[in-house]
Amino acid sequence: MTRIAVIGAGLSGLVFANTLGDAAQIRLFEKSRGYGGRMATRRHEGFQFDHGAQFFTARSKSFQSFLEPCLEAGVVTRWDARFVEIDSDGISGRRIWNGEHPHYVGVPGMNALGRVLGEKLDIVLDTPVDKICGEAGDWRLHDLEGRDLGRFDWVVTSVPAGQVAALMPVEFSHLGAVEGCSMPGCYALMLGFSEPLSLEWDAALVRNGAISWISVDNSKPGRVDGTSLLVQSSNQWAEANMNRTDRYVVSQLMVETSRVTGQDFSRAEHIALHRWRYANPGQRRGARSLIDSRQRLAAIGDWCIRGRVESAFQSGVDAARRMRSLV
Ligand SMILES: Cc1cc2nc3c(=O)[nH]c(=O)nc-3n(C[C@H](O)[C@H](O)[C@H](O)COP(=O)(O)OP(=O)(O)OC[C@H]3O[C@@H](n4cnc5c(N)ncnc54)[C@H](O)[C@@H]3O)c2cc1C
Known part of the structure; x- marks a missing residue:
């Protein structure tokens, strides 16, 4: 089965993993102690x-x-x-x-919605991902101490736009679209x-x-x-x-x-x-999720659409739907 790493367990990442979980082996990495991201209590x-x-x-x-x-x-x-x-x-x-x-x-x-959505997922908490190295189909993730977090065919970031550019390899073809997004x-x-x-x-x-x-x-x-x-x-x-x-x-x-x-x-x-630090993105026109099928990298999150819970849901569902035929 295709192995996918999702960085960030806010609503978009949780919805993505729940929607595509029957077609791929998905592991989420979350920097905080709990999940749900900005849906917080x-x-x-x-x-x-x-x-x-x-x-x-x-x-x-x-x-x-x-x-x-x-x-x-x-x-x-x-x-x-x-x-x-x-x-x-x-x-x-x-x-x-x-x-x-x-x-x-x-x-x-x-935070209750995130907690329920995360119940059956493979989520590694307390783990900020610092680097994505390697190449398409063989991506490796590292934490802040340089520890190896595993190899994956695909990497999907579900972090705020301001953090995507710092994480994503320069090969990601949608970096320009991400950088134009203020939060x-x-x-x-x-x-x-x-x-x-x-x-x-x-x-x-x-x-x-x-x-x-x-x-x-x-x-x-x-x-x-x-x-x-x-x-x-x-x-x-x-x-x-x-x-x-x-x-x-x-x-x-x-x-x-x-x-x-x-x-x-x-x-x-x-x-x-x-x-x-990153709270409310404005409205953005274009794709609801940014998928680079050649590099096997994708970026999702509310900021792809608008700073709303519903947008985070829509971005996660959109990426899962479009990636189903690619994994
Ligand atoms: C103050 C405030 C008020 C808001 N009010 C409303 C409102 O009233 N109504 C509404 O609809 N929306 C509101 N929103 C927006 C709503 O919270 C978001 O649209 C939605 O929760 C975003 O979900 P997401 O999955 O896209 O991102 P997030 O919830 O931000 O999830 C991203 C996750 O990635 C994790 N992460 C980040 N970097 C890393 C890393 N390097 N490694 C591992 N994990 C990482 C974060 O810890 C987080 O859990 C508000 C937001 C804020 C901040």
Whole structure:
């Protein structure tokens, strides 16, 4: 059977491996301790935060069908949030999300979907791949210490675009397309409180400032009770402040959160920050996955389409479908 290495076990890599797993021997390498990538959840003493993707929508029939068994099993559910839009003059719009345009979350955390998808796969965790050496049909992977991670016929990267160029051999014919793809960063500020907050909403899209999103994460279904507020910076602010200290970023985002909501959040009993170096790619036109059949190399990920959970799914499925006749 053809041996395929997938670098990265975010949604695109997991979907790819599940879709093509009957036709090839697939091993995934993931640098983190768990899988799911940017569909991430962090817990701390009674608080719980989805510090990457907040929710996702399903516009395509294929993603809707894929989600059906997950919805039945309760791994994914609808989040009918009280949603507001906030601009410079305060709240400018309000609505309650409902079944007409469903907004989904993983249960009990956003990482649940990845966990289920990874259950039956061959995944090597805690293993950042540093180099791909060799030639088409005989690729060898190495980790940061130069350890040999095995030989493979094909290598598929499912990492953010900014990391593809550093990993892929120069022979990869789609490098130009990857390099043109920007993925601005984002900060996620996690605040835990000993008491409920007096906010009239669960989720807020914030415009024109350092902050782009605030959600009361314990309002999502199936969460722990601890009052958990998740604040995301805007991509522009993150890019301008990417090399600042955590202390600076936390203090700025706290001040801004209090200003936007009109409440003092300095009483938070838990404060943590996560820096996403590569967070949200813009829209990209072209193939949903980049496959070089001569070199037996491929690159997938949300950035092939757009920074959305659904796009990561579509990219993984597209590559699996096109590679089926090649492996
Ligand atoms: C702050 C934030 C908010 C978001 N909000 C939303 C939202 O509300 N709705 C929505 O639809 N989408 C949202 N997204 C986007 C969504 O999370 C992504 O579109 C989707 O999760 C991308 O999946 P992926 O598989 O393409 O990439 P990733 O999830 O990034 O997976 C890549 C994987 O590769 C691993 N990796 C990287 N380099 C290496 C290496 N050298 N060796 C081994 N492993 C490696 C990483 O650890 C990661 O697990 C958000 C993202 C962020 C960061």
